Amino acid sequence: MSTRFTGTFTQQEPIPEDGIEAALAVLRHGRLHRYNTAAGELSETALLEQEFAGFTGAKYALAVASGGYALGCALRAVGVKPGDKVLTNAFTLAPVPGAIAALGAQPVFVGVTEGLVIDLEDLEAKADQANVLMLSHMRGHLCDMDRLMAICTAHGVTVIEDCAHTMGAEWNGTPSGRFGAVGCFSTQTYKHINSGEGGFLITDDAEIAARAVMLSGSYMLYERHLAAPGPEVFEQIKYDTPNVSGRMDNLRAAILRPQLRALPEQAVRWNARFHTVEDGLRGTPGLTLIDRDARGRFVGSSIQFLLLDWAADKVQEVLRRCAARGVELKWFGGSEPSGFTSRYDSWRYAPSQPMPQSDRILRGIVDMRLPLTFSLEDCALIASIIRDEVGAVFQQA
Numbered sequence: 001m002s003t004r005f006t007g008t009f010t011q012q013e014p015i016p017e018d019g020i021e022a023a024l025a026v027l028r029h030g031r032l033h034r035y036n037t038a039a040g041e042l043s044e045t046a047l048l049e050q051e052f053a054g055f056t057g058a059k060y061a062l063a064v065a066s067g068g069y070a071l072g073c074a075l076r077a078v079g080v081k082p083g084d085k086v087l088t089n090a091f092t093l094a095p096v097p098g099a100i101a102a103l104g105a106q107p108v109f110v111g112v113t114e115g116l117v118i119d120l121e122d123l124e125a126k127a128d129q130a131n132v133l134m135l136s137h138m139r140g141h142l143c144d145m146d147r148l149m150a151i152c153t154a155h156g157v158t159v160i161e162d163c164a165h166t167m168g169a170e171w172n173g174t175p176s177g178r179f180g181a182v183g184c185f186s187t188q189t190y191k192h193i194n195s196g197e198g199g200f201l202i203t204d205d206a207e208i209a210a211r212a213v214m215l216s217g218s219y220m221l222y223e224r225h226l227a228a229p230g231p232e233v234f235e236q237i238k239y240d241t242p243n244v245s246g247r248m249d250n251l252r253a254a255i256l257r258p259q260l261r262a263l264p265e266q267a268v269r270w271n272a273r274f275h276t277v278e279d280g281l282r283g284t285p286g287l288t289l290i291d292r293d294a295r296g297r298f299v300g301s302s303i304q305f306l307l308l309d310w311a312a313d314k315v316q317e318v319l320r321r322c323a324a325r326g327v328e329l330k331w332f333g334g335s336e337p338s339g340f341t342s343r344y345d346s347w348r349y350a351p352s353q354p355m356p357q358s359d360r361i362l363r364g365i366v367d368m369r370l371p372l373t374f375s376l377e378d379c380a381l382i383a384s385i386i387r388d389e390v391g392a393v394f395q396q397a
């Protein structure tokens with residue numbers, strides 16, 4: 001009965017051999033800076049941008065130092081100024097409100113539904129408070145993007161998508177990141193492709209793209225980009241766009257290019273793991289699985305469930321019992337932020353109004369990573385452990 005899981009929830013797969021080879025080639029020639037190219041050479045970073053634009057179908061792509069940098073760069077590129085308000089999700093991770101606060105702007109939090117997506121009623125009610133929405137597709141849950149875009153268009157709200165958890169995901173056949181004016185991605189170790197740190201920004205808007213390239217620290221070397229607008233667009237903005245350095249380098253780009261090519265197959269592997277856990281949890285008394293809209297296609301790199309309306313000490317007991325059997329669960333309901341879990345009322349630099357309906361959901365959210373180093377057997381074992389322990393605590397209640 002008391003089987004234990006012995007895998008590591010933070011262990012990703014190694015960098016693929018072709019990525020290691022490409023990284024060694026960069027180390028051997030020494031031209032790590034993206035604009036440091038030999039005559040006729042196209043940098044790994046420029047090629048990666050071209051490939052990422054192709055992967056998402058965007059006109060323009062910029063590789064940057066982190067996902068958080070991409071978010072801040074996007075806010076600046078669409079013209080957010082200190083003191084402006086920016087709508088964003090109550091359920092997201094700290095770099096999202098952090099990017100807004102870093103500009104001296106102020107987050108206005110929008111609630112979360114039982115489907116773990118942004119509450120579109122609440123968005124509609126708050127849409128007149130800001131000109132920009134930074135929409136976080138938190139943990140890969142995509143809301144009804146058609147309806148969201150209709151609301152934002154009607155209220156003149158520019159959308160920036162935080163796709164840190166949706167690289168490779170789609171809504172109704174359109175890739176995540178392609179609905180808003182800008183899509184932002186992360187290539188940090190715990191996301192879908194891994195360069196330690198890194199990120200992307202995509203857009204179809206030539207002026208936003210040019211501003212983002214200048215912001216990222218291109219000096220006047222923007223002609224070395226392969227997924228940026230022409231020099232005539234830079235002529236318009238180059239004197240009034242500050243340099244806020246945050247470039248990608250060729251070493252990380254070299255590591256990422258093979259991973260980007262492999263992402264569609266990796267997504268299939270992630271989803272097999274996700275469905276194995278989800279199937280194993282289905283029907284557990286007291287545990288609510290998250291309904292997903294069939295129009296969305298996600299990448300199951302993590303799984304969430306709700307222990308809705310459970311007392312905090314009972315949730316903590318489940319976490320303790322699962323941890324004792326090697327299963328690491330994270331909880332968004334804790335009174336203090338811990339690890340990567342925090343929520344809108346933890347970010348005290350950003351004033352917020354209480355949101356009782358969202359609080360009820362946040363108090364119930366349990367979250368678990370699913371690295372690809374787990375086998376399908378591991379996933380079945382993990383589900384059976386959670387099922388046992390949730391069941392045992394639920395019965396006592």
Ligand SMILES: *Cc1c(COP(=O)(O)O)cnc(C)c1O
Pocket residue numbers: 066067068069092093095096136138139162164165186187188197198199
């Ligand atoms: C990781 C993450 C980011 C930012 O990415 P970094 O590359 O770590 O800066 C943004 N939003 C969400 C939801 C994330 O999980």
